[in-house]
Amino acid sequence: xxxxxxxxxxxxxxxxxxxxxxxxxxxxxxxxxxxxxxxxxxxxxxxxxxxxxxxxxxxxxxxxxxxxxxxxxxxxxxxxxxxxxxxxxxxxxxxxxxxxxxxxxxxxxxxxxxxxxxxxxxxxxxxxxxxxxxxxxxxxxxxxxxxxxxxxxxxxxxxxxxxxxxxxxxxxxxxxxxxxxxxxxxxxxxxxxxxxxxxxxxxxxxxxxxxxxxxxxxxxxxxxxxxxxxxxxxxxxxxxxxxxxxxxxxxxxxxxxxxxxxxxxxxxxxxxxxxxxxxxxxxxxxxxxxxxxxxxxxxxxxxxxxxxxxxxxxxxxxxxxxxxxxxxxxxxxxxxxxx
Amino acid sequence: xxxxxxxxxxxxxxxxxxxxxxxxxxxxxxxxxxxxxxxxxxxxxxxxxxxxxxxxxxxxxxxxxxxxxxxxxxxxxxxxxxxxxxxxxxxxxxxxxxxxxxxxxxxxxxxxxxxxxxxxxxxxxxxxxxxxxxxxxxxxxxxxxxxxxxxxxxxxxxxxxxxxxxxxxxxxxxxxxxxxxxxxxxxxxxxxxxxxxxxxxxxx
Numbered sequence: 076x077x078x079x080x081x082x083x084x085x086x087x088x089x090x091x092x093x094x095x096x097x098x099x100x101x102x103x104x105x106x107x108x109x110x111x112x113x114x115x116x117x118x119x120x121x122x123x124x125x126x127x128x129x130x131x132x133x134x135x136x137x138x139x140x141x142x143x144x145x146x147x148x149x150x151x152x153x154x155x156x157x158x159x160x161x162x163x164x165x166x167x168x169x170x171x172x173x174x175x176x177x178x179x180x181x182x183x184x185x186x187x188x189x190x191x192x193x194x195x196x197x198x199x200x201x202x203x204x205x206x207x208x209x210x211x212x213x214x215x216x217x218x219x220x221x222x223x224x225x226x227x228x229x230x231x232x233x234x235x236x237x238x239x240x241x242x243x244x245x246x247x248x249x250x251x252x253x254x255x256x257x258x259x260x261x262x263x264x265x266x267x268x269x270x271x272x273x274x275x276x277x278x279x280x281x282x283x284x285x286x287x288x289x290x291x292x293x294x295x296x297x298x299x300x301x302x303x304x305x306x307x308x309x310x311x312x313x314x315x316x317x318x319x320x321x322x323x324x325x326x327x328x329x330x331x332x333x334x335x336x337x338x339x340x341x342x343x344x345x346x347x348x349x350x351x352x353x354x355x356x357x358x359x360x361x362x363x364x365x366x367x368x369x370x371x372x373x374x375x376x377x378x379x380x381x382x383x384x385x386x387x388x389x390x391x392x393x394x395x396x397x398x399x400x401x402x403x404x405x406x407x408x409x410x411x412x413x414x
Numbered sequence: 415x416x417x418x419x420x421x422x423x424x425x426x427x428x429x430x431x432x433x434x435x436x437x438x439x440x441x442x443x444x445x446x447x448x449x450x451x452x453x454x455x456x457x458x459x460x461x462x463x464x465x466x467x468x469x470x471x472x473x474x475x476x477x478x479x480x481x482x483x484x485x486x487x488x489x490x491x492x493x494x495x496x497x498x499x500x501x502x503x504x505x506x507x508x509x510x511x512x513x514x515x516x517x518x519x520x521x522x523x524x525x526x527x528x529x530x531x532x533x534x535x536x537x538x539x540x541x542x543x544x545x546x547x548x549x550x551x552x553x554x555x556x557x558x559x560x561x562x563x564x565x566x567x568x569x570x571x572x573x574x575x576x577x578x579x580x581x582x583x584x585x586x587x588x589x590x591x592x593x594x595x596x597x598x599x600x601x602x603x604x605x606x607x608x609x610x611x612x613x614x615x616x617x618x
Contacts, residue, residue, distance in 0.1 A: 086584040090558065092565070117591045124540050124594075125559035129533070133446040133460060138435035141467050145431055152426050152434075152474035242501045 077110055085111060089118045203228050205315040211307075213298030219291055222314065226287035231317035231405040234290075237310040241278055241412045242269045244308055245375055247300065248280055248408070251293045257282055257371040262328075263386040265377040280408040281325055282373035284400050310413065321407055328376045329393065330385040370395055378409075419483040426474055434474075438467055441484055445491050451556045452495040454502075454545055462498055466491035481570075489571045492553060496572075499549035543593045551586035554579060 077085075081104055087093045088101045104111045144150075203225050212218045226232055238244040249259040259280070261269070268276045297309045326333035374392040385393070399405075419440075425433035442463060449466075450459035470477075470487050477486055544552050553572065557563045569576045 082588060083584055086587045087580075089587065090583065092580065114591070117594070118587055121587065121590050121594060122559050124536070125555060128451065128537060128540060128560065130443075131447045131450045131456075132443045133463065136439055137442045137460070137464060137467070138438040141438050141464060141471075142431060142435050144464070144468055145434070145471060148468075150468060150472050152431075152471050154475050240497065240501050 077108070077114065081108075081111065082114070085115050085118060088115065089122060203232065203314055203316050205313065207311050207313040208294075209311050210294070210298040210301045210309040213295050214302055219295055222294065223287050223291045225314050226290055226404070229316050229404060230399075231322075232290075232407070233315050233317045233321055234294075234406065234408045235313040235315070236408055236410050237312075237413050238410055239308050239310065239413060241276070241410050244410055244412075245269060245278065245280070247297060247308070248293075251296045252282070252373050254296065255285070255289045255293060257285070257373050259373045259375060260388040260392055261375040262377065262388045264379065265375045268377040268379070275412070277378040278410040279325065279328065279376040279378055280373055280410065281329075281376065282371070282406050282408075284371055284397060284403045285406050286403050290404075290406055317405065317407055321409075324378060325376075325407065328378065329374075329389055331393065371397075420479060423474060423477060423483065426471070431471075434467075434471055437483070441487060442467075444484070445487065448488070448556060448561060449491055449495045451541075451544070451560055452492065452549070452553055453499060454541060458498065458502075459495075462495050463491060466494050469494070485567070485571075492557070492571055493573075496549045496553055499552070539597070543590055543597070546593050547586060547589055551582055551589060554582045555586045555590065558583060 084093070084097060084101050084104065087097065093101070105115065206221070206225055208218055208222060213222070236244070245259075245261065245265075249261075252259050265278060269278075294312060301307050301309050323333055372392050372395045374388060376389075419437065422433040422437050426437075445466065446459060446463050449462050450456060453459045453462065466487065469490050473490075477483065544555070547555070550572075554568060557568050557571065563571070565576045565579050568579045572579070
């Protein structure tokens with residue numbers, strides 16, 4: 076059995092990447108080891124296999140098609156002109172800074188007076204300050220704490236993710252959600268769109284009954300992976316409240332009337348806004364323990380025009396919906412491919 | 415060649431897009447021959463080459479002439495192809511399917527049908543084996559063995575240190591060997607190389 080070092084010598088020998096001393100060492104190795112000779116022969120055969128592949132030609136002149144694309148898309152070989160910004164007067168900057176400080180102070184005193192330290196329960200009423208985080212920054216504890224603080228302010232949040240590649244982002248989100256016990260279903264249309272590598276399509280990943288800490292952990296995992304990777308797919312995440320427009324989009328894509336889905340009757344559709352259990356606000360009241368849910372599912376949807384019949388994945392997701400547990404939220408991740 | 419490229423680039427930047435057509439015609443086949451070995455599908459390879467040219471056109475102002483135009487273009491195309499391959503792999507993982515292979519060369523292109531079939535079969539086998547490697551490992555093998563690039567050029571193209579290239583190449587060669595050992599050829603043995611002679615001119 077050849078050692079790793081001996082194998083390294085052999086592959087380097089194939090590429091001619093070695094010093095005179097290493098070359099002598101290889102020759103000695105080849106002299107004494109029939110296994111080394113066999114490995115070298117295989118390696119050299121494989122080099123020849125690749126070298127012998129026939130030269131392929133594109134088969135037609137691409138130039139006309141490319142020139143047409145340049146014209147149709149209006150591409151230019153020069154950089155876009157920078158947009159000139161009007162300078163803001165210095166006094167206005169001070170005025171804005173002072174207003175922000177006053178607002179911050181007021182908000183802080185309001186929060187302190189609330190004395191609502193409810194662990195990971197959601198403090199209903201405070202609005203999320205729309206904030207953006209670079210994924211790699213989520214390795215820093217202070218950033219993660221800030222993220223969780225924002226997430227705890229809402230029962231329904233929107234996370235806008237900038238990614239370089241939607242398909243691998245969905246795959247990695249699926250793994251990250253899976254670690255939190257949330258299975259991800261990919262709707263038929265989204266599957267087809269991902270397979271066609273349609274970068275311009277926006278994808279929704281919708282999930283319920285996720286705690287702020289779980290969401291933070293999912294994003295943290297993605298951020299940590301980015302740090303280890305040479306190719307950075309997840310770039311940034313912006314956190315904000317789930318807008319009415321997004322609620323409409325989700326309902327439409329799932330093929331469920333918005334009124335039923337978000338504000339309708341509890342018995343029929345197990346709605347989240349109506350069934351949400353409020354986090355206790357008063358002192359002394361003990362927070363109800365978060366119970367384990369049976370099975371949580373997330374669904375991936377392509378944000379294109381909705382089809383006539385809901386797919387099997389959508390039906391499965393709708394059937395799996397549970398009453399919202401305290402301290403959890405509805406989460407919509409929107410994937411935007413930047414490249 | 416380089417001076418001529420620079421002249422065409424200057425014309426493009428001055429607004430004569432037809433000059434870019436000349437650059438396309440000049441390099442399309444060389445680029446395609448590499449990209450088609452990085453992917454598994456001739457149509458995908460053509461799309462990647464087109465996108466690479468379009469990206470190059472839009473970034474033409476940033477081409478400083480520190481390297482050859484083809485080297486710059488090659489870098490764009492190879493990295494686009496690797497990204498495409500990664501996407502394909504992740505989509506296949508989502509679908510749980512197998513990769514589709516590149517179409518073998520048309521046997522009618524040679525005058526000896528038996529030999530041509532044999533070559534087409536060998537080409538298919540090589541592509542199947544390459545397809546089992548990671549996009550990064552596949553890329554270094556293609557760049558080294560097909561294009562004959564030096565380590566520095568490969569490192570520059572992929573934006574990684576030379577040590578990484580060396581290590582990827584080592585792993586890739588051993589993986590490829592394992593793959594061929596698991597699936598030995600019955601039909602065709604590649605021409606036997608001269609034994610015990612390292613390649614020359616590839617030293618760092």
